[in-house]
Amino acid sequence: MRVFIAGSKGQLGAEFVRLFEGNGWEYAAADLDTLDIADGDAVLKAVMPYRPGLIINCAAYNLVDKAEAEPAAAAAVNAGGVRNLAFAARQLESKLLHFGTDYVFDGEKRVPYVETDAVNPLNEYGRSKLKGEEYALDCPGSLVLRLSWVYGRGTQNFMHKLLGWAEKPGPLRVADDEVSVPTRASDAVAAVMEALKAGLTGRWHLSGGEPCSRYDWARAALRAYGVEKEMVPAKMADFGLAARRPGYSAMSNAALCGQIGIKLPHWRDSMEKFIGENK
Secondary structure (H helix, E strand, C coil): CCEEEECCCCHHHHHHHHHHHHHCCCEEEECCCCCCCCCHHHHHHHHCCCCCCEEEECCCCCCCCHHHHCHHHHHHHHHHHHHHHHHHHHHHCCEEEEEEEHHHCCCCCCCCECCCCCCCCCCHHHHHHHHHHHHHHCCCCCEEEEECCEECCCCCCHHHHHHHHHCCCCCEEEECCCEECCEEHHHHHHHHHHHHHCCCCEEEECCCCCCEEHHHHHHHHHHHHCCCCCEEEECHHHHCCCCCCCCECCECCHHHHHHHCCCCCCHHHHHHHHHHHHC
16 A cells, blocks of 8 residues: 655654665655645645555644744644645545644643543644644544654654753753653554554544653653753743643553554653663
8 A cells, every 4th residue: 555654754754754664665755845734736736646545644833832923834734734635535535644632632630531531722733733633534534643742763852852951051940740641753653553454543542651740751761861960840830831731631542552452662661762772
């Protein structure tokens, strides 16, 4: 089956590319430098001639704070772009795979969110992503997987930024009142492939196990890197961020794992393996 990957240079997209190349599978890939998914005509010109049986959307506007000042820009990609890809998928009778976010929740819950929980995004990024989910699910046979705190190879993730912050003088302040689940990109892609093999459709939660705070994640990561740094617990409000974030947005992967018969590694085990492979 031919596969078209949008957002191929991001953390998730790059993992799909590595997987497909390693297995000799046929695919086409595009990123923002060659395809703006917010441009409907451009999407059709890129996708239709290739005639993929599966369209994977890893493209997103993920500048959470900037989206507060640029809601239209966020919506153009996270909602309009998905609508464009869904339209192409319907024309080709192809399957659409799309990724959502834990930021569709407001954080009022204090146990992991499940797929049937009510959504109430607190920021423009979350609202644009929620609309994108709706467009994706309008496409027959589509699969939407919500992710949280994704990290992998590259520089646009918390793990990479953490090392840079640790080099600065003074104690490192990290929020201890923001709780979710770190998810390694390669773990997510492996689970996605199992979901696709099982013919899964609809909306599911895909995250890396037990919840933790941003502070606990940072402390565990620096320890695994062998970096000694004084750390101080802080509150999200201390940083004056433009976008409100849910204090608790951990999601349960129990439904997905039970449905396709897999078990995702605990976030700490996966993180330590990642660090060992990428030091």
